[in-house]
Amino acid sequence: MRKMVTQRRKWLILIVVSLGLFMDLLDMSIVNVAVPRIMLDFGADMNITAYVITAYMVTIGIFEPVTAYLADTLGLKKIYILALIVFTLGSSSCAMSWSIHSLILFRILQAIGGGMIMPLALAIVNKTFTKKELPLAMGLMGIPLLVAPSLGPTLGGYLVEVHNWRWIFWVNVPIGITSMLLSHILLKEFETVRKKLDLRGLILSSIGFASLFLAITNGSTDGWTSFKIVSLFIMSAITLLLFFALEPITKDPLLDFRIFNTRVYSAALFVTFLLMVYLFGSLYLIPLFMQQLRNLGPFASGLILIPEFLGAFITLPLSAVLLPRIGAVILTVTGMILMILGIYPLTHLQVITELHSVEMHLFVIGCGLGLSIMPSMTLALSALSEELVNQGSAFLNLVRQIGSALGVSILTSVIDQRAHYYMQTIKENVSASNTIMLVGQFMSHFQAVGYTLDQSKQLAVAYAISFFQQQASVQAFHDAFGVAMIASFLGIIPALFLYKKGDKSG
Known part of the structure; x- marks a missing residue:
């Protein structure tokens, strides 16, 4: 793949992939500042509104472990574009949500795409550039990795104060559509392999990482020693220990x-x-x-x-x-x-x-x-x-x-x-x-x-x-x-x- 890509095309790919990455990472910090306005708009209490953040993180814990399998078997380009589509669709749906429950549901949809964008973007860049070119490419790719989370609270605060909280989701749509189109034009499909889905590993990792994210995100509010949080940590520990114990002896591990x-x-x-x-x-x-x-x-x-x-x-x-x-x-x-x-x-x-x-x-x-x-x-x-x-x-x-x-x-x-x-x-x-x-x-x-x-x-x-x-x-x-x-x-x-x-x- 590296030999087939011209120098000019490589750097264009880097720009396009960084654009998608910027959109994904911006969303991680831009939403937090809007939580009080979302509560006010929907008349929701803090406990249910917190799941606007929590549901996103838990979904990432479920879907991110299977990202590599999907990219390996279906194609890195195909899954990356699909992730952009799902994230953009989820963003527009969040902007049009009519209740706190619909917003949480659409945040789950958004997270399915968002959780896959960064690992796929890193893999694309790593497979596009030579070992000699990679440090510069990754260094430039690091700009959205640091700038987007830093810019999120500023942009989110501006949109919430000057417009309304729905704009923190609308802002993703033009970026997402642009990233999809340019990725379709510039990216070539990478090699795929045939292997079975490790269903046992998927179930164990999904339960384990979802429980872990749920415990982490709720620990500060529910109390780290509360029955709910301790139970989640125990469930996470048991399932992840099983996952890490069984994966080395699985033929096609997740x-x-x-x-x-x-x-x-x-x-x-x-x-x-x-x-x-x-x-x-x-x-x-x-x-x-x-x-x-x-x-x-x-x-x-x-x-x-x-x-x-x-x-x-x-x-x-x-x-x-x-x-x-x-x-x-x-x-x-x-x-x-x-x-x-x-x-x-x-x-x-x-x-x-x-x-x-x-x-x-x-x-x-x-x-x-x-x-x-x-x-x-x-x-x-x-x-x-x-x-x-x-x-x-x-x-x-x-x-x-x-x-x-x-x-x-x-x-x-x-x-x-x-x-x-x-x-x-x-x-x-x-x-x-x-x-x-x-x-x-x-x-x-x-x-x-x-x-x-x-x-x-x-x-x-x-x-x-x-x-x-x-x-x-x-x-x-x-x-x-x-x-x-x-x-x-x-x-x-x-x-x-x-x-x-x-x-x-x-």
Whole structure:
């Protein structure tokens, strides 16, 4: 296939595949900002509305393991275009949904296509470019991988505030149609193989990964030790243990275990997982802090993330150029050190911190992400034989999805639990005299602007409570940023194994 594709056509294919990938990844972060408006529009409570996000993740857990089989047997081009069609159809259906239940149903349809787009896109690029060309191609492909999730909250906030939440789904339609048509024109079909569907593996993996995603996405709200979440984790553990035990002895396995024989690929799985915890954690924490504690709107809080993707935009091509010269270890470790340096000041972030200071730290984080995120994925897929690329790409993307979901869920739990802890600490440690003094200061302020004594007293007490709650929340966010920083620290360990024989870094 590589020999049959001209140089010009290769780069056109990269652009088209990146367009589809951008659409898919944008959707992962653009929907979150619309949840409050969706609740209001449909008169739904938070528990049912949460399934707009949860149903999407669970569906990915069911369908992503079978992606490689479909691509291997039916054709990579055919399944990729089908994934674009399903995702685009699901997006337009979501935009036209008439109830919260119909929206959840159409999100499931959207996820069937969305879950397959990225692993298929990675496989297409890996099979189109030569080993020598692949680092640059993957580096450029990494731009939508980082830019789309960063841009999602900004674009989503704008569409929700200026238009309405339905536009976060309509925006996918023209991109999807364009991607379909250009993919049909530019892509040539890849080789296929004949093999039976591993139905047992499909059932076990579907139950296992769906249960895992359901537990992860609901753990922060239902409680990690609740009967429901513990039961889901147990079900996931049992079915996935059976899946991983039986696949190596299955004739035509859904997951070919030969992909794990490659050290670089296995190391890349851990690096990707921890990077996704960090990436989606940082994309989640900053807008949440700005909206909850600084009262910024979704659009304004999303704009603060722009320096992060600008930093990534600068260093992603640089990492592609440097990868063949200095190897993945130096690039990935350097990137993670930059990520640590960028997020450490955020562990001391205050409500009064200047926004330009926050943006500067996010720029450093973006530079680090740009250096570290693509080398591991590039080496992971290039280390596999061509027959295993579809398998490797699908499982790598599944790990990426688990990391992103777990990152958001864990950090949500950290904020909720630590805010409660710090509020209790404040209650125990702040003296009555200090509280009375604070209330007195607030009363004086309200009386000075024209409120009566009784009104000033009520407002002062409310403001004092709000002040203590704000202090507790700020400290909780500090802990959450610290957890994200730990993920980056941990990522350095598997990154040390991202070398090939002959690498200068190895």
